[in-house]
Amino acid sequence: MSETDSGLTIRRGVAADAPELARNMAQWFLAAYAHASDAANTGAFVAANFDAARQAAELADPSIVTLLAESAGVMVGYAQLRLARPAPDCVDKDASAEVGRFYFAPSQHGRGGAAALMQALRAQARERGRYWLWLLVWQEAPQAIRFYEKQGFEKVGTAVFLVGEDRKADWVMCGPV
Template sequence: MDIRASHADVSFRDALPGDVAALPPVARRIFTETFGARFAGADFDAFCNAAYDPLGTMARDLADPFIGWRIAEQAGVPVGYAKLRSWSGSPGEAGAMELQQIYVLSAWHGKGVAETLMHWAVGEALARGAPSLYLTVFDHNERAKRFYARHGFSEVGHCAFRLGDQVYDDRVWRRPLG
């Protein structure tokens, strides 16, 4: 299958219970494409196993009715996704939402898939009455930071991301809604 086709070949839909088989392996691939060279090793593998294995956090979150998911797929195969949940980080803000993940396979970068997923996330957060949309981003992920800035997000703080025994600096970004 040619996964370098145009955005017109991509369909978007909400997640279904059966996506627990197909989505985590793609999510793991995207995470590895993005961060594997920087964080490879046993700790990276353990993190990925805990997140993307059949009983991992992603599978549990896919079953959570309070978490919103939007999947981008080509010919029924996921090429990206967005995950939206209530914001529980700092700074605290009642009713705010978090775009916890917006991941797209690298072959689809620059083709509008992430744009469509971002529009879904903003629209969904607005529909849920959220005053703001938050996200966290690895401080050295310049491509992602440019994308978020283009969509009205700005940095408002920082938080820690732990991978094994290492603690990394992630940045908290916020987009006011309304």
């Protein structure tokens, strides 16, 4: 567990965090993207990805590192480092890992916590012998794209991301650990 300059505590998630993590994942995903797809596709995506059982399985998976950001004991952000997922062909870096999810509560945006969480995620990647991170970000999410660019990520390609059956155009971004 580590305390950041922004007053957050960043720690590794454990199985007991699964219900709260699942609720926050769904809430923060909907806050960011509910407007981007119809209710049926968004609902299908949330149901398939953000339930407590799935989060418990991901928290127990040694190839996924889930970090939680907390303020005064309340979860305000999370990130997942996925070590086993192969990078897209446009990521031409060896020893890379995926930033599979990276979210903060809307009330926490602009407070510096996201940068601290990214640094903690990078430290986890370095500990596991990774030199590069890659991620997908929706092409119509300028705030997220600006954040990743400030963190040293560059656009290296495109990918399709499915929200239910709705195809979204994403950037593939890559940056150093």
